[in-house]
Amino acid sequence: MNAPTRGASSRVLLQKLRDVLASREGGQERLDIIVRLIAETMVTEVCSIYLRRDARTLELCATEGLNPDSVHLTRMRFGQGLVGRVAEQGQAVNTADATRTPGFRYMPETGEEIYSGFLGVPIQRLGESLGVLVVQNKAARKFSEDDLHGLEVVAMVIAEMAEAGAFTSTGDMGALAPPHSGPVFFRGIQGQEGVAEGVVHLHDPHIVIANPVSDDPDAEHARLHVALHKLRGEVDRMLDDDAVEDTGEAAEVLQTYAMFARDRGWITRIEGGIGEGLAAEVSVEKEQSSIRQRMSRMTDPYLRERFHDLDDLSNRLLRLLSGQRHDRHDIPENAVLVARNIGPAELLDYGPNLRGIVLEQGAVGSHAVIVARALAIPLVLQAGRITREALDGDTILIDGGEGAVHLRPEDSVRTAFREKMAMRAEAQEQYAALRDLPAQALCGSTVALTMNAGLMADLPSLAGSGAEGVGLYRTELQFLVRSKVPRRAEQAALYSRILDSGLGKRVVFRTLDIGSDKVLPYMRRTDEPNPALGWRAIRLGLDRRGVMRMQVQSLLRGANGRSLAVMFPMVAQFDEFVTARDLVLKEVEREQSMGHTIPEKLEIGAMLETPSLAFAPDAFFEMVDFLSIGGNDLKQFFFAADRENERVRRRYDTLNVSYLTFIAQIVDRCNRHKTPVSFCGEDAGKPVEALCFAAMGLRSLSMRPASIGPIKHLLRQCDLSEVRTIIDAACASGAQSVRPAVEGWLTERGIAF
Structure with a gap:
C-alpha cells in the first residue's frame, strides 16, 4: 500500500473540524471535540489546546489525556516551559524526551510528566501567537515531518476559528470571551496633542474568514x-x-x-x-x-x-x-484612523477630516507626525497591538498629549473623557479671545509667536491662530509626498501660493532638509551607520547643486518681487553657509540678467542645529541675516540622545540647566552682533518651555498653530524678569533641571500651565 501523500491526514482532520465549526455547540464543547478528534486521528494519548488569556499569559483551555481538572486552572507565561517557548518563539518544539528537554516545566496538576513524546506548534494568525496546540505520547516518540506539518495546518484553522469567535462562551468557565469585545487601554507616546472621540477606521481592515476549511x-x-x-x-x-x-x-x-x-x-x-x-x-x-x-x-x-x-x-x-476592498475616501464622519504605520502621502490621501490617528509603530520625527501636526490632528504613536484588537466601527478615545488610547471604553471612562474635551473647548474659546493681542509679558517684553508649516493645508491656520507669520516652512514635505521631483514651474507656483496665503506676513522657507529619516521616494537610499549624523540637509544640497539651484530659482520666481526669507538647515560650520549663500546670490544675479523680477528684500539665514555653529567665528554672526535655533536636532546632538529612540529621548529634559545655559549663550552672542534669533521646534510649542526660553532672552518662537493660544495666554500672565530670577536661583542651587522650580512658582501664583 502506498504511503499517504503529504497533507492527506490533515485533509481528513480539517473536514471533521469544518463539521465542528458548523455545529451549534458552545465554545468549550467545540474545544473539547477538537482535542478528541486530533488525538484520535494522530493516534496520540494526549492533545491539548492552550489559548492566550492576555498579552503574555497562556491558559490550558481543553485537553484529551491530561487531568481534566487542570483545564482553565493551569496557566503559564510566554517563555515558560515548552509550551510557553513555542508561543514566545513562534516555532514548533518536537522532542522524544520532553522532561529532559531544556525549558521543560513541571505542572503537577496536569499529570503530563509521564508523557515523553512532545510536539507543540504555535496557534498564530498573521504572525501573532494566539496559543499553542500540543500532542503527547507516553512512548519516546519524535513525531514525523508529516505529523508536524499536518498539526501546523490544523493550528492555522484553530486560529481562524478563534478569530471568528468559535470558542466564545457566556459561562464563568467559558473557553474565551468574545474577541474584540471588551474595553482595552493602550499607552503609546505623544505624536500630536489633542483629544478626540470617534470610531475606528482601519487602514488595513481585518479580514475575518467564516469558512477556513474547503472541501473543493x-x-x-x-x-x-x-x-x-x-x-x-x-x-x-x-x-x-x-x-x-x-x-x-x-x-x-x-x-x-x-x-x-x-x-x-x-x-x-x-x-x-x-x-x-x-x-x-x-x-x-x-x-x-x-x-x-x-x-x-x-x-x-x-x-x-x-x-x-x-x-x-x-x-x-x-x-x-x-472582495473586501477599502475605499479611503469613504470613511465615517468621526473616523479615527488606526494603522501599523503610514506614509505622508497615504495620510494626506485621507484628507484633514480625520478626528485622530493611532499608529502601532512610528517615531516622533516621522513624516506622518509632521503631516498630522500640519493638519492639527491628535496622534498617538507606538500603541502596541492596537491593529490586532480594533475593528472598524469600534468606539475609540485618544489623548495625543498623554499618549493614551481607550478602545471600546466603559461608560465611566467615556464620561470623564468628554468632560476633559469640554474643558479643552472652553480653554480654546479663551485663547481665541487673545488672537489679536500681542504676546506681551507683565514686564513689558513682547515675544513674536510664529507658526511652523509644511503644507498648503497649514496656511488657513495663520489668521485663526494669531500667528505673526510663518517662522518655518518645511519645503521637503511637498517632495516627500510625490513620486518624482516637482518641476521648477510647479515649485515656483506653490511658493507663490504660500506667500499669497501668508497675507503679507513674513514666511521663512527652509531649503530641502532631506536625508537621514527623510528619504525621497525617488532618491536612492544611502546605507549609513548613523543617518542623523550623515549625508543630509545642507550637506546633501551642496553636493547636489542642481537640486539646490532649482529650488532657489523656484523660490525667487515664486516671490515675484515680494520679500523672501530663506534659511539653510543643518549648517555645521561657517564655510557651508558662505557657499550656500553665494549660490543664492549668484542665482539672484542670474535671474536679474534674464529679466526676471527679483525680491524687493532678500534675507538669507541658517538653522543652528549643531553645537559647533554656536562657536562659529564672529564673521558668521555678522554675515547671517537671521538665525533659527532648531531645537529638535540641537537637543539630540547636545545630549547625544537619538530623538527617535524612546529609551534615551525622554532621559533628558529641555529645561536641564546645561541646555538652558547653552541657549542663553547663543542668545547673548546673537545680541552682541545684533543678529535676529528665534527658537523653532517641538519644545517651542510647550508652555513652560516657551516661558523659560522667553525668560532666557529669546523674543521669537515658532511652533505649531494650536500652541500659540496657550503660550500667549501664559506669557501675558508672567513677568519674565521674575521667571529669570527663579531660573538663576535653580541653577545656582545645583539643580539638574529648572522645571520643578518654575512649575512650583506658577502653581503658587495660581497660573495654569
Missing part, C-alpha cells in the same frame, strides 16, 4: 489564480503610471512587487496549503504568518524591507480574494 481544492486553486492575475495587473499598472520614473527607489519597490507577485516558491507554498484543505485566504495567511515570523528575527534592514514588501503584497492578495 480545485475551486480554491481557481479563486487563487484569478486573484493573482488581478494582483499582477494592479502592480503592472502602478509600474506603467507616468508618475513613476523608470529609475529610482519607487520603481525598484514596484519591480520587487512585480517579481514577488510572480514568485513560484511563494505561490507554490500557498497552493500547498489549499491542497491540504485550507481555504485560499487561510493558506495566504498561513504563508504570511511564516513571513512575519521570519521578519521578526531579521536584523538586516534591507532584508526586512524586502520581506515587508512581500507582507504588503499578501495583504493586497487577501483583499482581492475576500
Whole structure:
C-alpha cells in the first residue's frame, strides 16, 4: 500500500473540524471535540489546546489525556516551559524526551510528566501567537515531518476559528470571551496633542474568514489564480503610471512587487496549503504568518524591507480574494484612523477630516507626525497591538498629549473623557479671545509667536491662530509626498501660493532638509551607520547643486518681487553657509540678467542645529541675516540622545540647566552682533518651555498653530524678569533641571500651565 501523500491526514482532520465549526455547540464543547478528534486521528494519548488569556499569559483551555481538572486552572507565561517557548518563539518544539528537554516545566496538576513524546506548534494568525496546540505520547516518540506539518495546518484553522469567535462562551468557565469585545487601554507616546472621540477606521481592515476549511481544492486553486492575475495587473499598472520614473527607489519597490507577485516558491507554498484543505485566504495567511515570523528575527534592514514588501503584497492578495476592498475616501464622519504605520502621502490621501490617528509603530520625527501636526490632528504613536484588537466601527478615545488610547471604553471612562474635551473647548474659546493681542509679558517684553508649516493645508491656520507669520516652512514635505521631483514651474507656483496665503506676513522657507529619516521616494537610499549624523540637509544640497539651484530659482520666481526669507538647515560650520549663500546670490544675479523680477528684500539665514555653529567665528554672526535655533536636532546632538529612540529621548529634559545655559549663550552672542534669533521646534510649542526660553532672552518662537493660544495666554500672565530670577536661583542651587522650580512658582501664583 502506498504511503499517504503529504497533507492527506490533515485533509481528513480539517473536514471533521469544518463539521465542528458548523455545529451549534458552545465554545468549550467545540474545544473539547477538537482535542478528541486530533488525538484520535494522530493516534496520540494526549492533545491539548492552550489559548492566550492576555498579552503574555497562556491558559490550558481543553485537553484529551491530561487531568481534566487542570483545564482553565493551569496557566503559564510566554517563555515558560515548552509550551510557553513555542508561543514566545513562534516555532514548533518536537522532542522524544520532553522532561529532559531544556525549558521543560513541571505542572503537577496536569499529570503530563509521564508523557515523553512532545510536539507543540504555535496557534498564530498573521504572525501573532494566539496559543499553542500540543500532542503527547507516553512512548519516546519524535513525531514525523508529516505529523508536524499536518498539526501546523490544523493550528492555522484553530486560529481562524478563534478569530471568528468559535470558542466564545457566556459561562464563568467559558473557553474565551468574545474577541474584540471588551474595553482595552493602550499607552503609546505623544505624536500630536489633542483629544478626540470617534470610531475606528482601519487602514488595513481585518479580514475575518467564516469558512477556513474547503472541501473543493480545485475551486480554491481557481479563486487563487484569478486573484493573482488581478494582483499582477494592479502592480503592472502602478509600474506603467507616468508618475513613476523608470529609475529610482519607487520603481525598484514596484519591480520587487512585480517579481514577488510572480514568485513560484511563494505561490507554490500557498497552493500547498489549499491542497491540504485550507481555504485560499487561510493558506495566504498561513504563508504570511511564516513571513512575519521570519521578519521578526531579521536584523538586516534591507532584508526586512524586502520581506515587508512581500507582507504588503499578501495583504493586497487577501483583499482581492475576500472582495473586501477599502475605499479611503469613504470613511465615517468621526473616523479615527488606526494603522501599523503610514506614509505622508497615504495620510494626506485621507484628507484633514480625520478626528485622530493611532499608529502601532512610528517615531516622533516621522513624516506622518509632521503631516498630522500640519493638519492639527491628535496622534498617538507606538500603541502596541492596537491593529490586532480594533475593528472598524469600534468606539475609540485618544489623548495625543498623554499618549493614551481607550478602545471600546466603559461608560465611566467615556464620561470623564468628554468632560476633559469640554474643558479643552472652553480653554480654546479663551485663547481665541487673545488672537489679536500681542504676546506681551507683565514686564513689558513682547515675544513674536510664529507658526511652523509644511503644507498648503497649514496656511488657513495663520489668521485663526494669531500667528505673526510663518517662522518655518518645511519645503521637503511637498517632495516627500510625490513620486518624482516637482518641476521648477510647479515649485515656483506653490511658493507663490504660500506667500499669497501668508497675507503679507513674513514666511521663512527652509531649503530641502532631506536625508537621514527623510528619504525621497525617488532618491536612492544611502546605507549609513548613523543617518542623523550623515549625508543630509545642507550637506546633501551642496553636493547636489542642481537640486539646490532649482529650488532657489523656484523660490525667487515664486516671490515675484515680494520679500523672501530663506534659511539653510543643518549648517555645521561657517564655510557651508558662505557657499550656500553665494549660490543664492549668484542665482539672484542670474535671474536679474534674464529679466526676471527679483525680491524687493532678500534675507538669507541658517538653522543652528549643531553645537559647533554656536562657536562659529564672529564673521558668521555678522554675515547671517537671521538665525533659527532648531531645537529638535540641537537637543539630540547636545545630549547625544537619538530623538527617535524612546529609551534615551525622554532621559533628558529641555529645561536641564546645561541646555538652558547653552541657549542663553547663543542668545547673548546673537545680541552682541545684533543678529535676529528665534527658537523653532517641538519644545517651542510647550508652555513652560516657551516661558523659560522667553525668560532666557529669546523674543521669537515658532511652533505649531494650536500652541500659540496657550503660550500667549501664559506669557501675558508672567513677568519674565521674575521667571529669570527663579531660573538663576535653580541653577545656582545645583539643580539638574529648572522645571520643578518654575512649575512650583506658577502653581503658587495660581497660573495654569
